[in-house]
Every structure is written in structure tokens, then in C-alpha cells.
Amino acid sequence: MTAQILASELGNLIQDSKRKNTELRTAAEKSLQDLKALPVTSEAQLTADLARRPHFIAPFLIACSTHNAKFGSTGVSCLQRLTVSRALPRERLTEVLEAFKDSVSLSNDVQLKILQALPSLLQNYPAEIRGDLLSTTLQICSALQNAKNFAVSNTAAATLQQLVIAVFDRVAVEDEKALEIPTVTEVTGDAGPIPVRPAALDAYKPSFIRFSSIPPTSTLELIEAILSNHGKIISTHPEQAQVLRTLLMPLIIRSLSDKHSFPISLRIFRILYLLIRNHLAIMPSECEIALGLLNHMLDPDASALWKRALCLETFRGLYSDSRLVLQIYRQFDQQEGKKNILGDNLAAFVRLATEKPYIIGLGQHSTIPPDSNDGRDTSSDQAVAEAGAIAGVIGGPLTDSTPISSHTGISTQWSNLKTPCMEHLDKSDPPNLPETYIYSLVLTCITNLSESLAKFVLPLTVHHDTKSRRKSKTDDLERENSESASPGGRARHLSRTQSYRRKNVPVNPLTLTDHSAHHLIRTSATLVNECWPAVLATCSTFLNAALDTDFYRALVRAVQKFTQVAGLLRLSTPRDAFLTTLGKAAVPSNLVLASVSSPKIQNPETPSSLFSNAKGLLSVDSLVSQASSLSLDKNRRSSHEVSFPMLGPRNLLCLRALLNLAIALGPTLQSAWSIVFETLQMADLIMAMSSHQSGSRTPVATGSRVDTESSLEKVEAETSAVQAAARRLFESTVDYPNDSFMELLQALCKLLNARSNSDSGSRTPTGPGRPTALHQRRMGSVSGISLTTESHARDSIFALNKIGELVALNESRLAQYEPSESGWDIFVRDLVQFSADSGKPASARLLAADILSRTVRQMAEISMTDEQRNVIQTRILFAIQIQISAMHNGDEEDTYSDAEVRIHQIALEALKNVLEQCGEFLVAGWDSVFASLLSIFISQEPDSDEEESRDDVQNGNNLRSVRFEVISKQLARSAFGTVQLVCSDFLAAVPNTSLSTLLEVLLRFCSTKGDLNMSLTATTFFWNVSDFFHSRGDLSSLPKLLNNAQQHSQVRKIVENYSQEGSLPTLWLQVLLNLTTVTVDARPELRNSAVQTIQRIFENYFDQLSSEAWMLCLRTVLFGMVESNLYAQTSIHKESGHAEDELAAWNETTKTVLTSVSKLISTYMDKIDDSAGLGDAWASLLDYLQQYFDCNSHALGASVFITITSVLSGIEQPGTLGADALLKTGSVWKSYFEHRDVWQQRPEPNQEAFVAYAEAFKSIYRLAGSMLDSEIPAMLRNLETCIVESDEVAYSSDLDRMTLLQKRVTECISSVRSETPKLPPFLIQMLSRLVTLPYTSVAANPEKRSPTFVALSKASMSLLQEITIKHIGDKDIYSTGAFSLALASLLKPIEEKYVWPREGKPPTLWQEGSSTALTILEDGLPHFIKSTNLNAESTKAIWTQIVGLAGAITRAQVSSAIPVASIEKEENFDVSAFEKLRNLITLPLGSSVVSDSLRRTYTRNLFTTSIIHPTSPGEIPDLTSAPLEGLYKIRYGQTKDPEPTLRTEMAYECLKELLSLVSVLDSSAERIKLAQAVAPYFILRAALPLRMYVADHPLRGRMPMPESQRHELLFVLRALGELKSEPAAIPDVEGVKSRFRKHLHRLYPLLVKVSNVARADRQVFEGAAKLLEAVGSEFGVGEE
Secondary structure (H helix, E strand, C coil): CHHHHHHHHHHHHHHHCCCCCHHHHHHHHHHHHHHHHCCCCCHHHHHHHHHCCHHHHHHHHHHHHCCCHHHHHHHHHHHHHHHHCCCCCHHHHHHHHHHHHHCCCCCHHHHHHHHHHHHHHHHHCCCCCCHHHHHHHHHHHHHHHCCCCHHHHHHHHHHHHHHHHHHHHHHHHHHHCCCCCCCCEEEEECCEEEEECHHHHHHHHHHHCCCCCCCHHHHHHHHHHHHHHCHHHHHHCHHHHHHHHHHHHHHHHHHHHCCCCHHHHHHHHHHHHHHHHHHCCCCHHHHHHHHHHHHHHCCCCCCCHHHHHHHHHHHHHHHCCHHHHHHHHHHHHCCCCCCCHHHHHHHHHHHHHCCCCCCCCCCCCCECCCCCCCCCCCHHHHHHHHCCHHHCCCCCCCCCCCCCCCCCCECCCCCCCCCCHHHCCCCCCCCCCCCCHHHHHHHHHHHHHHHHHHHHHHHHHCCCCCHHHHHCHHHHHHHHHHHHCCCCCCCCECCCCCCCCHHHCCCCHHHCCCCCCHHHHHHHHHHHHHHHHHHHHHHHHHHCCEECHHHHHHHHHHHHHHHHHHHHCCCHHHHHHHHHHHHHHHCCHHHHHHHHHCCCCCCCCCCCHHHHHCCCCCCHHHHHHHHHHHHHHCCCCCCCCCCCCCCCHHHHHHHHHHHHHHHHHHHHCHHHHHHHHHHHHHHHHHHHHHHHHCCCCCCCCCCCCCCHHHHHHHHHHHHHHHHHHHHHHHHHHHHCCHHHHHHHHHHHHHHHHCCCCCCCECCCCCCCCCCCCCCECCCCCECCECCCHHHHHHHHHHHHHHHHHHHHHCHHHHHHECHHHHCHHHHHHHHHHHHHCCCCCHHHHHHHHHHHHHHHHHHHHHHCCCCCHHHHHHHHHHHHHHHHHHHHCCCCCCCCCHHHHHHHHHHHHHHHHHHHHHHHHCCCCHHHHHHHHHCCEEECCCCHHHHHHHHHHHHCCCCCCCCEEECCHHHHHHHHHHHHHHHHHCHHHCCHHHHHHHHHHHHHHHCECCCHHHHHHHHHHHHHHHHHHHHHCCHHHHHHHHCCCCCHHHHHHHHHHHHHCCCHHHHHHHHHHHHHHHCCCCCHHHHHHHHHHHHHHHHHCCCCCCHHHHHHHHHHHHHHHHHHHHHHHHHHHHCCCCCHHHHHHHHHHHHHHHHHHHHHHHHCHHHCCCHHHHHHHHHHHHHHHHHHHHHCCHHHHHHHHHHHHHHHHCCCCHHHCCHHHHHHHHHHHHHHHHHHHHHHHCCCCCHHHHHHHHHHHHHHHHHHHHHHHHHHHHHHHHHHHHHHCCCCCCCCCCCCCCCHHHHHHHHHHHHCCCCCCCHHHHHHHHHHHHHCHHHHHHHHCCCCCCCCCHHHHHHHHHHHHHHHHHCCCCCHHHHCCHHHHHHHHHHHHHHCCCCCCCCCCCCCHHHHHHHHHHHHHHHHHHHHHHCCCCCHHHHHHHHHHHHHHHHHHHCCCCCCCCCHHHHHHHHHHHHHHHHHHHHHHHHHHCCCCCCHHHHHHHHHHHHHHHCCCCCCCCCCCCCCCCCCCCCCCCCCCCCCCCCCCCCHHHHHHHHHHHHHHHECCCCCHHHHHHHHHHHHHHHHHHHHHHHHHHHHHHHHCCCCCCHHHHHHHHHHHHHHHHCCECCCCCCCCCCCCCCCCHHHHHHHHHHHHHHHHCCCCHHHHHHHHHHHHHHHHHHCCCCC
């Protein structure tokens, strides 16, 4: 392709030069021929062939020399192509350059071709283009640079720069082969001749070439290019440095002072920047002058704005190089006599930052530039930042005199240039700079300075373990362990070295004396220590200016980096100052004032709503609280909006930076921790305030409406970042050394205990000591605003949360090291003191207690796997103990606030959790456990009376319930949960010496009022503990241990002493004694449970207790329990005002006590070897039992007698107890009724007591037998009294069945041996009284609700019959009136037949009485008749009862309401009974010993019962004195039919008995007396139907006579006709003599009247007629 182009170009030359230039044509033709003659195989071959032909380029050289545009263009073009192809002959290069030089003035195309050829020429012929040729080449470029065409000029400038750079490139190549290339010459230098090599000489010569007139800008750009590309060559070549010092730097310095145009100044600054950056070391003086000029030019009066901007851009670049910064500082600021370059520069920044405050929007804190529309930083940030402006958070509005800028504040939108001034190389005029541009540059400079220092210092602080150090790590540990355990010193740790993780403490770079950059390290420390005030002042200014997000974040990052560098270099003063500044930015002081001065919204629901977010700032809840409040209230507006302060995203950004610094510098912060935490504390307050108030007001912003959702997102984003930083901060403390950790903990504790009496304010610290904490809210009043208790509570809660989080992360540290080294002592002491301080807010005190408790629980878990668990457990349990004891130390009164109670409860819950976690692995700290449990009790001081009473009781060996009060029920429940764990699962882990304390705890829980279930459970635990003691101890040693002590007080003292020593047998007895104390508790359920527990314990150990041990327990425990109960009962009954329920409950307890005692005595009866001892014990128990009677309570009496019965029922032989004991038992039994009078004054249910009384009698009588014969009557009288005075049994009836008492008494009576002399009459009389008891009890006390005694009466009849018949031959029963009384008692129910309403089931009382009476009479009447020595009175009494019995059997007051069938059945019973009685008494009744009056009474009763139809008043005369008076008087007739009696059969039976008695039989004296007694009544009885018929029948007419009357009339008529009356019974009628018909003579007038009236009534008439005939026959009518 090249050959064709060359051939074409040569052809054109030939054609164009035919006539004009023969030389040119000839040369062209020759070259064309040569070209054609060459074999063209490849481009490389062609290039080589052409290079070997020097004359080939002749046409082209001639063409250039013609100065013809056309020929020159062709010649230059071909030469350029040959240059590129390396086809130029080397020997003709000079001519080629001359040709190019001749063509410089040709057209622009030619000029461009020349410029294209020169770089290729230099590149392809480096060995030839040297010296003059190189100079010619450069001159050609410089000449073209002056071309008027901009394209050519610019291309020439670029080409020149390229050529020069190529020259220096050759120097770099030459330097690489310096040993191979010799020097060629020497140049003059300041220190003498300087040898140089060829390439170096070429690079040196252009400095002295006289170029064509080149524009200054081009020259400066060329210089910049050289410095930029080959700065190293210039630094390493003295000749070049010489050029810089002697030529360039003076030019630069002069140019800085002169007023040059912007392009020149711009390039001057660029070159200066390169010189300072790369060649400071080779020309320090010149750089010092230049840097000083730059600092001077920053003065607003010294330079234009654009020059100041160039200066700042220069410094911006310088500050970005850490080593350069340190080098400048070390070169100048640190050297005496030198200028403070960096110091002055930073001071200039301070002045510049405050030059125009209104332009940067300087205020009280940072804000968003008002015109910023950056999508990343919307006006919502401004809204959040300016919320509360009404309250004065942000400064007042600008006045009219304030200069107004088009833009206020620094923002990337208007404060930055898209292209920095230093890059405006194509501009002839300076750019239009924003007023805030220089401020943005200052910010960038500060940022670069901080970044540079951080880049240098931070890597030096990292630990780098070498292989050798890692290898020796184990050896170091072993050496430290051996040293710490040496005899000369105390062990410093438990299981690890003193340093927890020393490698996590950042290395102090100043200690790296062997480091190669140690001098720079020291320089950096000096720079920070000297320049920090200027940096801080500048940063503080901009922190309060209006910056957009990017600038603000960069500024905060700069502050953070600078602070970190200061901290790592251990420069406490600048570190603390910058931390304080960050704290101010995070929580401005005016924001705090606005928080406390904002109107408070009172929440009626909870006064402590401020503490609802008590976890603190570093928790998720708190951090999101204000963002949540924005979200909740974003659409709510009130009519009267009140703004309130909030932390905006920028505040949170600063807060995050502060936290990040704390993370980075943590182990080195020391006292500076207070700055971090107090800042967080203030932020926590503001967040809490905003969250608290957001429920009732909405945040508002000045200006336009804000984008709340966008603001919420920003707040949440920053919140998340702060949260992460906070989490990392506290997580990083895990690796702190112990001393660093303790410093951190102490800082938090000091914050917790800080007082609120210092003035508000903050200051920048100037000394190495601890700085004044920023924003200390220790103010009394600021403009009338005072911080309330809520704020201080919030402070405390914040500090506590941080302490809790810190300790939670460092539990292993606290567990593994000594308390004094790990911080445990500090932690426990401060939290305990705080929680016990009543002056602190309650919520904070509770939190302190909770943190301590939580830490204890977590350390308990750690102790499970630690070898030193005993030490850890002792430590944590003692912490709980002192926590509790601190709550009550110094309290003069037993009054506890709710907070103290809750703190106490938290500690107890922690104790429980420790036990749950450790379980049987809890090997230490049990004394602290029980001390903590006992702390909930308050011993109640007795009054003087009670104390005196107690002394009396103790002297009497009695016990009284020990009263303990608990501080609160909640505490009791919490503590009891721990007791449950111990007693249920962990008894084996408790040391023996602590078991007595456990028993004391259980006793107090049992004796504590308020929670019955808890006390009952505690009682049950005594049983568990008893089993535990028994399984591990030998109870047979008890008698020996007690050494035969008798008094209860002595026994208790001995048991207590041995129990404290851990003796298991005495501990077992202590269990029982404690339970004995519980048996007199005020709560009945608890008392009863304690008694039952004692009983179960003894029952379980029946086989294990020896006889001696049992007797010891009997007298010590059981009798002590009875004695205690007796004392309690005595005291209660002596006092008045006790409720019935209370008395009943105590009675039930006594019953339980005595029942248990009796069961146990019965159970252990066979184990007792000493019967005498048992008898004495029983006698002692009887003494206690008898004292219960003094309480005058039937309930207690019942319990006593049940006890007696229970014990005696288990004894088979009387000798078991002995006669004396049995007689004493009977005496005690009988003495019960000595209190009968008091019973009547105090009505009380007695049924149960009397039943027990009867049961006891049976048991006593069974064993005592004949020993009690003399006492039996009195004892039976007591039993009878029991029945008589017994109460009605509720929900039961004794009509059909006897009550239990009645049954038991009848059994007692049956069991008595009645053969005892004089006992049968007593028994008969007693039973007789019991028979009539249903009637006599009602008559004696009609209003009393007593039993009916019906069933008892029936049972008594049976017993009466049995005993009477058994002793029927005993004359005493007749002479004493017992027999008469028995008949009288049986007569009573018969007389009440159909009148007494309560009869019960068949047989009825009267039926049973009838049967019993007949049975007794059947056997007894013959013996009675034979008894000749009976006095008349006794005989009369017996017959009187017999006659009354006959009358009662025949009579009955029957009601028509009674069923007819029942009447008939019962009538038949009476008829049968009457027949039996009649057969027994008819003849004896006629005896002379029976008075006539009794016989008349008997017959009169028969007459009365025999009346079938009722008579009219006056119809029957006086039956006693004149029964036959008016015998023939007829009453007035009546037509009303009278109703016959309901017992017609009995009436006819009695009528027949009248006929029988009056009839003639054997005419014996007895019969005659009976006939005489019955005759008047019989005649009257026969006359009644006759007179009725005569009176009524005429009035009836043809109406039939009532059947019953007719039947009676006919029966009488027949009976009269058949009767043969006793002649001696009826006196003769005057003038008439008759033997057996005297009764008809007496009735004759009536019979006549009947016959007259009954003429129409055939049957009656005939009957009457027959009787008249019979009378007539007596008169002799028949004979006639």
C-alpha cells in the first residue's frame, strides 16, 4: 500500500514539475524508477529497501525547499509517511528536519503533516534525534505553535508536550540502565559539576533552548506536563532540581505575587501544587515561601475570590496526602524559625469560616439550606431540624440589615463547581464562583486533613502477631499464672490472666519507637495536639451552619476521624474536646431547654408515662419512638398547634459518629466515657419527651409543608444506624481489658449517682483532666424552667439500662475474675445503694434491682459449667442478700413503700431463678439464701398484757402461736416459691447446719397471715423435711440427746442447740415442735393441717420409733400440742366478743388435736413396754382433758369424750392402764355435768357432745365394770339428762328412728348390769321417765325445738318391759313405786291416743304402750297381788294405774278425718287389748284391797265408752253421785239422726262388759262387788235407747228409724231379756220381789212407753212386749 501511494505521489510531482522545476522532475523520475525497480514483497521489506537508498527522498526534500504549497504539501506528506514507516535514511535526517523547517510557513495541512511526522521521527530514530537535531525538532514545534490557526497551534502545543515527554521517557529508560550507559558530559550545579548521560543531557538542554515566541500558558502547561509525568526524574536528577530551584520556583513565586490573568495564574497554581507535592524535599525554602504566599492569599483583602479558590484547591490537594501533610508540618511548623504553614492555614480556615456567617447560614445548630432540592435531602429534614422553632430552638429571624445571598448555606447544588478552578484550562476568564464555594473548599480541606491523618495513624494501631509472638503466647500465659500464684503475692484471677483481652486495646503509635515512620508518628501527634483548636473551631462553625446532607456527613466524618486519631495517639484533651463538640451537635443545649420548657401533657392514666420507654436510647424501642410518633401523627393537625423538639437525622448522625468513636476508642477513653454517655442521656431525654408529647400534639415546621413520610424514612434510617452502632459499642466491651472495663463501668455508675445541683452549661476542656460533661442538666433554674423529677428519673433509668446491658455482655468476666478486678464490687455496690436510696425515683430503683437480679441469674447459669462454681454462687447469692438487707437498714419504722416492696420481690425472684438453674449443683451460699427468705418477715412486738400472758404460759410449759407479719403478700409469694423448690427438690443440697434455718423459714411461712394456701403448703413441706431427716438420721438417739429433760422449755432449748449444729434427730424433733407451734395459729385450716401432718409423721415412723423415743415424743410433742390448744381455748372462752365461726373453728381444731393424739396413743399402745408409764401418761392427758370442761363448751366436751373413747376402745384389758387410771377416767367423765348450769346460760348445740359422752360411758364401763357400781346411778342420771336436754337433730326426725344420742344412751342402759342392788327400781323409774319424755318435754318447755323422743319412748318401753320382767319378783320395784311409775308412763301414750300428733310408724306409741303394759301386768300382777307387805298407798297407786289403763284402752277421741279402715284396725287392737286386760283384772278388781271408788271408776269408764249415739245435754245425770236420777224423764223428741260413734265395736264391747259384770255368775264377794259397782251404770245405759225411742219415734211418722239406733235398741232389748242380773247388785223395787229380773223392774216404765210408741214397729214392739211379759211373770201375771 505504501509503494502505491509513493508511486502516485511521485507521478504527481513529475506531472506538476514538467515545465516549472526540472530538478524536481528529474529527481522524481529517478526515485520512481527506483521504486518500481524494488521487489515489493512486504511493507517491512519495502521499508528496509527504501532506507538503504539515500537518494530516494531527494524529490521530497526538493519539493519542500521550493516553498511551493503544492510541491511542499506532497513532499511533507511523503516524508511524514516515510517517517512513520521508518523508511527514511538515517544519514539524511538533518535534511529532513530542514525540509520540515522550510515548510513551516506553508498551508495548514502541511503544518499538520509536519506535526504528525515529528513524534514519529523522535520515536523511530531515538539514537539519531539528539542534541541539535532534537533542538531543531523542538524549535519546529514551537514555531508551529505560533500559527494563527488554532488547530495548528493547539496541535503544535500538544506535539511539543509529547516530544518533551518523550525526551524524559528516554531518561527514565536510561536510568534503568544507568550502569550500562556512561556519562557524556558535565553540567554546572550549585554543588559543582554534575555528570549526565545522553538522555539526561537531552532532557536538560531544552531548558536553555530559545524557542519561538510561545504563549505563557503553553509554556506553563509544558512544564506541568513534565512535572506530572516525570516528577521522579526531576527529583532524582540534580541537574533537573537545579533547574527547578534556579529557574522555575523563582518564576512561580514571582507569578504568585504578580497580578496575572486567570489562565496563567491557574497554571502557576497547578505547577506549584505539583512542585510542593512531589519536590518539597529538594527545595524546602522555596516551598515555604510559596506556601506562605498561599496562606496570605486566603485573606479576603489579599486576593480575588478566584485566587482564594485556587489557593484552597491547592491546599485541598495537599491535605489529601497524609505523608505530605506530615512532611510539611515537620519541615516547617515543627522547625524553629520556620513558618507555621499548616497552623497558619488552619487558623485562616477559622477566620474564613466566620467571614460571612449569613452566607453559610450560621445558627445555633446545623440546618438544611433552605433552597436545597436535592433528592437525597428534602425539605423534610429541614422540618425535623426546625421543629420547635416557635419554642426558640432555632435562633430568631434575620433582620432587614442582614445581607441576603442568592443562596444561603453550603450545598452541592450551588456551592460546588462541576469543574474545579484548577481544571479550567480552557477558560480565559475565571469562572463565576458561588460565594459559598470557598467554604465548601474549607470543608473539604478539613475532611482531607482528617482522612489523611487517619490513613496514616489507624494502620499503626492494629496488632500484628508474628510467628514468634504467637508461639510464645502459651509461655507468657504460663509465666503470668506462675507469677500470680507465687507465695509473694495474692492470686489475681480465677482461671485466666489479669488482662481479659489485651490485644483488643489499640496500639499507641507513639510507643512504636522501632517503626520506620516513628518520626512521622511523633509529627502527627504534635500536629494534632497543636492544631486541634483551629480544626475544632472550624468544625464547630460549620456544624452550626446550613449544610446539605453530603457536606454535613463529610464534616461529621472529618470530626470523627480527627477525634479517632487524637484518641489513638492518647491525646485526651483534643479527643475530649471533639467528643464534646460531637455531643453538642447530637444534642444541642437549646434543644434540651426546649424539651424541658415544652408544655407538658398530663396523662391521667399514669403519672410516669415518661418512663414508658425506660430501656433507653440504645434500645430499639427508644430509637424508633420519635419516628413512630411522626408516623402516628403525620396526618393530624390541631387547631392550636404546639411544637415540641425532636432529634432530627443530623442529630442522630452525630450521635452515631459519637458511638462509632466510642467503639473505636473504647479501651482508651477512660474519663471520656462520661461525655459519650451524658450525650446519649440527653438524647434519650429529648426522645422520651417527643414520644411522650406526640400523643397530644403534632410537630410543625416553618415555611412550606414538609414531606413527613420522607422525614420518617430518614429518621428511621439514622435510627437503625445508631442502633447498630450502640449494639456494636456494648458488644465490643466483651474484649476490653479489666481496667478498661472498670473505667467504663465507673463512668456509668458516676452518671447514675450524679447529683443535680450543678449549673447548666458546657465548656471546651483545656486540660488533661476529665472535661465538664456536655449539656449537663444539673440546673436549678434556667429562665424559670426547672427540670422535674421525671427528667432525673429518666437520667437514672438511662444509666441503669446501660449498666445492665454492659454487665449482661460481660458476665463471663464478672464470673471468672476477682470481684475487685472484674468490676463486680463496683456494680453491686452502686446498684444496691441506688435501689436502696428512697430519694431516687421509684421506677429507676426498680430498674436497678432488676438489672442486678438479671445479672445474678445469668451468672448462675455460668456457674453451672465453671470449676469455681462455689465461689460464683457465694458471690451472687450474697449480692442478693445485701440487695435485700440494704432495703431495710436504718428503717426505724416497719413501713415500706411500694417501690421497696417491689425491689425486694425482684431480688427474691432472682433467688428463685438461681435455685432453678443450679438445682442440686448449688454448693454454696445457702446462708444467704435463707437470710434472704427470712427478710420478708416482720416480728410483731407484743403489748405488755400479751407479754405478761406469754410469760405465764411459758412458765406453765404451754406454747402460743408465734405471730409473724410479712412486708407484703407479693414478697411472701415470691419467697415461698423458692422455699418450694428447696423443700421439693434440693433438700439434699442444703448443708446440715443450715437446715435449722430452713425450719425457721417454714415456721414463719406457716405463721404468716394473708395467704392460707401458702401456709398450708409450708405445713406440708414440714412432712417432706421430716422424711428427709428420718432417712438420714437415727431417731433412737433422741432420748439420750435430750438427757431426760421434762420441761417443755428445756426440751426446746436442747433441740434448738443440737439443730443448729446439724444433728438430724433433733432436727426431726424440731420439725414436730415447729408444727406444734402452728397448731395454735389463728387460721383453722392451717391449725388442722399442722395437726394432721404431725399425725402422719408419727404414723409413718411407727416401726422406727422405740418405746422410749415414743414416750418422749408423746410428752414433748403431743402433750405439748394439747397443752397449747388448751391454753388457746381457755383464753378464747375467757374473752368476750369472739364470733361463733371463730369459736367453732377452734373447737374443730381441738377435735382434730385430740383425735390425732388418741389415734397415735392407740397406734403405739402395743409398743410401750412400761404400763405404769402409760397409765401415768394417760392420767396426765386426763388432766388436760378435764381442763377443757372449764371452757363450758359442748364441742370441746365432745372432742374430749371422743378421745377417751378412742383410746379406751383400743384397750382390751383393764390392767393396761390400771384401776386408778380407770377410776380417774370415770371421775373425769362424770365431772362434765358439774358445768350444767353454765350450759344453760350459754346455749350451744349439745347433740354431738352427749353422743360422745354416752360412747365414753360405754368404753369406761366396759373396762371398769364393777369398780363403778356405786357411781352408776349418778352416771345414768347424767345420761338421762343428756337425752332430756339434747337438741333437735337438724334435717332428721326421731319419730321412727332414735337419734344417735338416744340410741347410745339406750345401749348404755342395756349394757349396765342391773343385778346390782337397788339398781332395778332406778332403771325402771329412769326408763319410765324416758317413756313419757315425748309428752313431758313439750309440757316442760313448749317453745323449745327439741326432739320428739317418740322412737326413744318406744325403745324405752321395750327396755322397761325387759328390765321389769327381769326383776318382776323384786319387791323393791313395787314398794319404791317403780312398778306404779312404769304403768303410769305406759298409760300416758294410751291416754293421748288420737290426741298426740306424733306417733311415728306402727306400732304407735299407744299401741306399744298397751302391749308393754299388758305384758308387764301379765307377769307382774300375780307378784303384785301376792305381795302382802305393800302399804295401802302403793297398792292404791298400782290399781289406780291399772284402772286408768283399762279406761285409756277403751276410750279414744276419734276424728272423722281418720280413715275408717285405720279406725277399725286400731279399734280391733284396742278390743283385743281390753279383752286381755279384762281377763287379768276383773276378779282382782273385786278384791277387798281395791276401793269401791276405783271399781266405780272402772265401771263408769265402761259406761261412758259403751255409749254409741251421743245424748242431748242433761240427758245423762251426774254419774258419780246420782247416776239414776231422772231415769224415766223423756227429753223432747227430734228428727235429726245422730251419728253413731266411730268405735262402735268397742262401745258394744264395753256394753257387753257391763252386762257381764252385772250378770250373776258365782255370786262371789268379788263378783258381787263388781256387780254392785256396775249396776247403776248398766240400768242407765239400758234406759238411754229406750228413752230416745220414746222421744223421737212419734215424730218420725212413717220414716224408718236410723239403722244404728234401731240396732242398738234391739240389742238392748234382747240383752235385757237374756240378762240374769246379780240379785245383790240391784236393790228390790218397793213392793216387788224378784231374783234375777230386778233390772227390768227398774226399766218397766220405760218399757211400757216403748210398747205404746212402737205399736207400728213390730220388731220393737215385740221386744218390748216380751220384756213386759217377763216383768209380768215376776208380778205373777203369767200364773194367773
